[in-house]
Amino acid sequence: MTRTRIIASAVAALLIGGGAAAFAVAWRPAIAAIEPPAPKSFDPALVKRGRDLAALGNCTDCHTVRGGKTFAGGLPVPTPFGTIYSSNITPDADTGIGTWSQAAFRRAMRSGINREGQHLYPTFPYDHFTNVTDEDDDALYAYLMTRPAVHAPTPANQLSFPLDQRFVVAGWKLLFLRRGTYAPDSAQTAEWNRGAYLVEGLAHCGSCHTPRNALGAERAGASFAGGDVDNWNAYAINARSPSPVPWDTAALFSYLRQGWHPDHGVARGPMAEVVSNLSSVDERDVHAIATYMTSVFGAPTPDQMRRGNEVLAKAKAPAVPASQTEVPGASIYAAACATCHETGRPVPYGGVNLGLSTAISGPDPRNVANIVLSGIRPVEGERSPIMPGFANSMTNDQVAAVLNYLRSRFSNQPAWTGVEKTIEEARRTQTVSLQTSPPPHNAPADPTQRDKP
């Protein structure tokens, strides 16, 4: 799947922000190039910490082309105004960060400025990384500098003037970049603070889950209220969460750790890669993230609790075969979906009971459309859920009928609007991603927990 991590409006933001900013802030000095340090010069313990931090930060995801060399960059991020490519962060001296000193690396993380002194586009989420401590930046640096150097020039961004002028970014920063490291909240536990530090910083959860303003920056006051990424809806993960069953720390922990939860289903889309990375890190960090995020979700209202219990009870009751086949979509559901989603086989290898699906209760039908069309592809050589896609066997009308039926049968939300358009769009992006993602696709790590049925 091609990652279109940046939001179109971010590009507009560059323009406006750039205009508003004074040239004065635009200039930054270069930091002297160094000889690439010998991998042996780094403390192995530090490198190992860096590895876990890189997994928490999901670095591979943006800095690796599917099937390409890890961290060699070059992932195209298409926007209506042009394409931005992720950079090579291997220690290659010519095309990577081999000549970067530790200080240069810290500055990039903190301020979004490369060694040469140029501003980086905010596709690189330094608005979160500014929270990362120096120690953690140093560990990340040690890790990246001990990776195999890959000679891979980053393709030139295809942006038109004046967006191709990096100083424009300076204005954006002036408006939106809050500096300073994470300040612990002494009223909270150490675990909560650890979680907050990770979520707000390296893990940059808000990059996807927070809506952006017209200038492409995360909207202040709307943290975690839901955003967009790669043609997927990144759900609200605060009090406005559309999840039919309220999340708690235990559920979040196991979802983030193993990629699925019986009451919520399987992580898909861009989230699959996030959880696959989280499966390899210290589980205490995942627990800390879950603890903090539970407080962001807030305690469920009595209404949410009641609804949650209801859908859980319904999901656990023996399936009643759908009888009203005259409803458009019902017969398709019964014939094509229910055979997996109503077998009673537990998640993730059995389909989730769709009453529990956040996608179906979500604000728009994008995620369901994506899944119905593309299915869930197996991970090479690993136990992993498989769902066949129906792009080739269903017409748009048939998909729409199913989606509308699912919405009415499995959620208490009003009908979606624009279902047909969403499906067309999903089909178009699916075709694009099929054309542009070359095999072999390499799963970064365990996209799902495969140890348990």
Next chain:
Amino acid sequence: MNGPGNLDRRQILAGGGALIVSFSLSDAFAQDQAAPAPAPAPAPAHPPKWIGSLKETPFLDSWVRIDADGGITVFTGKAELGQGFKTAFQQIAAEELDVPFKSLKVVTADTGRTANEGYTAGSHSMQDSGTAILNAAAQARALLIAEAARRLDVPAENLRTENGAVIAPDGQRLGYGDLVAGNLLHIQAQPESTLKDPSKYTVVGQPVPRVDIPAKVTGGASYVQDMRLPGMVHARVVRPPSYGAQLIDYDAAAIEAMPGVVKVIRSGNFLGVAAKKEFQAIKAMRALTASAKWNETARLPKQEDIARVLLGLPSQDSTIFERKNPAAVGLKTIEATYTRPYQSHGSIGPSCAVGHHVDDVTTVWTHTQGVFPDRAGIAEMLRVPPAKVRLIHAEGSGCYGHNGADDAAADAALIAREMPDVPVRVQWMRDQEHGWEPYGPAMVTKLKASLDDSGAIADWNFEVWSNTHSMRPGGAGSLLAAQHMAQPFAVPAPKPLPLPEGGGDRNAIPIYTFPNAHVVHHFIPAMPIRISAMRGLGAYHNVFSIESFMDELAIAANADPVEFRLKHLEDSRGRDVIKKTAEAFGWKKGQKAPDGRGYGFAFARYKNLAAYCAIATEIEINRETGCPRLVRAVAAVDSGQVVNPDGIINQVEGAIMQSMSWTLYEAVTFNDTRITSIDWQTYPIVRFDAVPQSIEVHIIDRPGLPYLGAGETGQGPAAASVANAVANAAGKRLRDLPLNRKKIKDAIDV
């Protein structure tokens, strides 16, 4: 063409060059009764060395039949499983008989028509059946010449054969059909045959295209799954949810009221349902499954702990090899333990069988590997004499050993008997194949060896712990249906398979020459998980262990792995395949693979008495994810006289791909009660994105030497070669199969 519409059984079965040749049921019974298989002849005083299955079935016309019209039929008791030997047999017979390849027919395993050749297993088909056909054909040709000589009154030496006829010096031709009058070929084989000079071969040694492929790529009825007998119903079995589960209750009435349902069949814990149409049967099976209540017991061992569990079980221990030379002294000793999980055959098509019970005789079309032994088991299960059961082999999806085929045949027999006169097709579902097939057994090997001051191996210790590797039917108790039915049959006591071929100890004895060697087989009778034969049997794990350990020793001796092997190997044919592989791969002493890659090498002679195979591989591993990928493989094989080179290449290519998949990915999973690897989500195998750039197979032909078979020779070497390449790339040795991404990632550390 065998298009839809005309559903006469004879045509369907004959369709498109399929395995099953034209016959009818009444013919079959007539044969069974009128022409019982000849009783085995007393063994000749000096049994010839190389006549294969002619030993057990000595009448020539059990192998070659020539009709008055000159039509020739070759019979084999072996079952075509996709190895392509049917084509090879046809080549052999055409060559020795001097008839055009296309003029022959080959009939495969059928208890009503062919010799009893036991199982099609152990890469034996070429050795046993191929050799029998070779000799039978040669002797038939000699008889035809002798008969012509008598009729023409010309010395036999002056006659030659060509194109299905004996030709006299004056150009007179006598067609084979004219010469066979009477029972010319109903005669016992001689101990020696006059065989054609291999240098004169025109058909043998050629890559003749396989006879079965055209039908398979055009939709011909090629498999037992494709059979449609008039009036046939579709049956499904509802298996217990776990081993030993007891059926408490189910709702027969509701299921029998479902559309199309003909019958619900229950006998003890055996539960099945038959319906007119296939999808009706599936729906009924689902409903039946939902309504059935079972009592289950938690009795499976801990999966993660299986090696320890095996080592803790009582075993029968025997030293199977011992050599002593006190003069050789080891200075540097290393030891290692290698383990293998249970692994699935994982046929792409779940098992299937068609049963038909008419006039007290039950006929089953099945893709079993042994029609005769399976018949014995089924007859015992039905409590009838074997003559009341006929098994006819029909091709199935590739099985790679003892999968669900025999069990499905038993299911079909049991259900067909409940529904006299109605043909019943039983098709297993995916989860049934994955959950109930008898797996390749988990194994543990412990190795210990010392190097002397010259870097040579001074002493070698090898111990292997394993269950048996064959629980194939011989008795009813091996069959699931017989275990589950009311008045069930007990699972027969397992037996170790005897050496020299061996089971768990297959290939346990090193082919290398070591001054001191000690090899122990710990045979474990208790079987916590249902197991049986899987391609290569113990050789897969034993060769993986030995050849991994040879690399560990080579590293300890600071020697090149190929040189190190040659240093310990006397067998010249073995040396040849090693050298050929190394050369074709571009193996160089002191070589270093590019970053992130590794090279591996391994060698074995299958069973120490069959084909030789050496394989070199290049593996790439992703440092960050641990994900391994086979980049290329090069193999050399010596399987004696080559009959069909492309057939051998195809088998070895397949063995490399399959063994790579076993080695990198595969393990049966279970909790304390149930098998949990029940489909391709939970039992992943190789997919196209892991297919290497190239696989190259070189054949060393040995004209005139015995056929050695090739079906299983690649399994062990491929595993070890891949493991050695992974160790080379990761810088660390992995000894616990499968060598999956997670283990490689952990081994790389950072």
Next chain:
Amino acid sequence: MTITLKVNGHDHQIDADPDTPLLYVLRDDIRLNGAKFGCGLGQCGACTVIVDGKAVLSCVTPVLLLDGKQVTTIEGLGTIDAPAPIQRAFMEEQAAQCGYCIAGMMMRAQALLQRNSKPTDEQIRAELEPNLCRCGTHMRILRAVHRAAQLMDTAELSPSLEGSVQ
């Protein structure tokens, strides 16, 4: 109920429930052998057929979705005596062991070649990803698909046999 299905250019009136997967209608009602039952779960590709030019897993495609669509199975491509390019290619490359997976592989490859007559090796591998082969025939399957592409190419270049009355 009776449904009408277009398979290999013929209309078939079939008496089947609308939720019946296409696979069983093809095998049981129309008595075709090409589409194979492998898993019934959409995990292996053995049942692949072409619907309106696209590769579809017939085991998870209920016939109610197929109203007005054209279904093609391996039988619809060619015969033993007049094999289609893809069938010739698989014969020439001897691309089968047991052969059980092969018809599904061919149908998926055929769909690819119909929309992209010159696929790269990468594209072929990516396209075949949903299909499993247990015998390990992969290398030959890849070669056969490449050969099929060439055969189709030359078939196009040479003057069409149908249509030209000579």
